[in-house]
Amino acid sequence: MRNDTMLFFFQRLIGKRDLLLPYFDLDTIVPGADRAALLTRIGRLRYEVYCVERAFLDASAYPDGIEADAYDAGAAHVAACALDGDLVGTVRLVRPGEGQPFPFELQCPVFDSVVLPPRAEAAEVSRLIVKKTFRRRRGDSMEGVSSDFVRNREGTGRRRVARAHEHRGNSPLLLLGMYRALYRYSVANGVRYWYAAMERSLARSLDRMGFPLVAIGPPGEYYGPVTLHMVDLRDLERRVEAGNPFLAAWFKGEPIPFWLVVKTLAASLRRGGAPRL
Numbered sequence: 564m565r566n567d568t569m570l571f572f573f574q575r576l577i578g579k580r581d582l583l584l585p586y587f588d589l590d591t592i593v594p595g596a597d598r599a600a601l602l603t604r605i606g607r608l609r610y611e612v613y614c615v616e617r618a619f620l621d622a623s624a625y626p627d628g629i630e631a632d633a634y635d636a637g638a639a640h641v642a643a644c645a646l647d648g649d650l651v652g653t654v655r656l657v658r659p660g661e662g663q664p665f666p667f668e669l670q671c672p673v674f675d676s677v678v679l680p681p682r683a684e685a686a687e688v689s690r691l692i693v694k695k696t697f698r699r700r701r702g703d704s705m706e707g708v709s710s711d712f713v714r715n716r717e718g719t720g721r722r723r724v725a726r727a728h729e730h731r732g733n734s735p736l737l738l739l740g741m742y743r744a745l746y747r748y749s750v751a752n753g754v755r756y757w758y759a760a761m762e763r764s765l766a767r768s769l770d771r772m773g774f775p776l777v778a779i780g781p782p783g784e785y786y787g788p789v790t791l792h793m794v795d796l797r798d799l800e801r802r803v804e805a806g807n808p809f810l811a812a813w814f815k816g817e818p819i820p821f822w823l824v825v826k827t828l829a830a831s832l833r834r835g836g837a838p839r840l
Contacts, residue, residue, distance in 0.1 A: 583813060584740045587651070591744050592640040594658075601642055605653045606631050612692045619786040634659070634666060634689075639752075641744040643737055645697075654691040654741045656748060656757075667760050670783070671791040677779045680756045680793075688745060688759040693737060739772060743814050746796065750815075755796050760789040773803045773810070 581587075592598045606629035613630050614622040620630060634657045643652035659665055665687045673679070749757070758779075761769075766776055775798040780791035804811040812818070 581740075583736055586646055587737055587740060588644050588646070589740055589744050590642045590644070591748050592642065593748070594637050594639060602635070602640065603629060604650045605640055605642055608650055608653055608692060608694060609690055612695070613690075613786070616695060617787070633663075639745070639748050641741050643741055649694075651694040651697040652692060652737050652741055654745060655689055656745050656754070657687040657689055658685075658754070665758060667758050667785070667791055670785040671760055671780050671789075672783070673780045673791065679779075684754060685756040685758060686749065686754045688742075688757050691738075691741070691761075691765075697737070735768065735772075738768075742769075742774075746799070746814060747816055749796060757794040757796070758791065759794065760785045760791045762787060762789055766790065766792060773799070773806060775799055775802055 590601065592601060609630035610622070610625055610628050613619045614625060625631075635655070637660050638655040638657045640655045641653060642650055645651050657666060659682075665685075666689055667687055679685070745757075749755070766778075770776055774794060776792045776794060778790050779793045782788060782790045785791075800811070800815075803814060
C-alpha cells in the first residue's frame with residue numbers, strides 16, 4: 564500500500580487545494596475583462612513558443628515580443644500559473660465575431676461529408692501551450708505531451724499518468740486542467756462544440772483521457788502537421804461520467820463525495836499510483 568500517496572491526497576482534500584492540480588492556479592479571462600497585465604504575459608509566452616522556439620510566426624512581426632492577433636479580443640483565455648506566480652501554460656477559446664471566420668477556416672479544409680454544427684454553438688480551441696521548462700522532458704510537444712505519455716501503458720493495457728506529487732513535470736494533468744477551464748466556460752456560455760487542429764500526439768493523448776475526438780478534415784500544415792478535430796461536449800460528459808465518476812465531478816466542478824474520494828484512492832493504491840484519469 565502506498566501510504567505516501569494516500570497522505571498526499573488527504574492533505575490536498577483537507578487543505579482545500581485542487582486534488583489533481585494542487586501546484587497550479589488556473590485563471591479564465593473572459594472577453595472584455597480588464598486583464599491587460601495577464602494578457603500581456605500570455606502574449607509573451609506565445610511569442611516565446613510560436614515565434615522563437617517553433618518559428619511558426621515571424622518574430623520580426625512582433626517587435627515588442629508579444630504575439631497577438633485579431634481573435635484575442637473576443638476569445639476566452641486560460642492562464643495556468645505555478646504557485647510562485649510563473650505563467651506556465653495557456654490556451655484560448657475563439658468565438659468569431661460577425662462576418663469573421665474561425666481561424667481553422669483560413670487554413671484547414673473540411674471533409675465534404677461533414678455537416679458543421681450551428682456557429683453560435685461552436686468555438687475553436689487554439690494557442691495551447693505549456694512552457695518549455697514545465698514539459699516533462701526534451702522532445703515534448705509545445706502542449707506538454709511526451710511520447711512516453713502516449714506510449715506508456717500498465718500491465719492491464721491502460722495508460723499511466725505521472726503521479727500528481729511530481730509537480731514540476733505533470734504536464735498531462737496541467738493540460739487536462741486547462742481543458743477543464745475551457746469546458747466550464749463553454750457550458751456557462753452556450754458552447755457545445757469545439758474545433759481544434761492538433762498534432763497526432765495530442766489527439767491520441769486526449770483520446771486516452773476520455774475526449775471523444777472526431778477528425779473532420781485531412782492532415783495538413785497549420786502551425787505544424789495537424790488534423791482538424793471536433794468535440795461534442797455532451798459526448799464528452801457522457802463518456803467521462805460512465806467511465807470515471809471521480810474525474811467527471813472534478814471536471815464539472817461538482818462536490819466530490821468523500822466516499823468517492825476514498826473509493827478512487829483505494830483503487831489507485833491497489834494499482835500503485837495516483838487517481839486514474
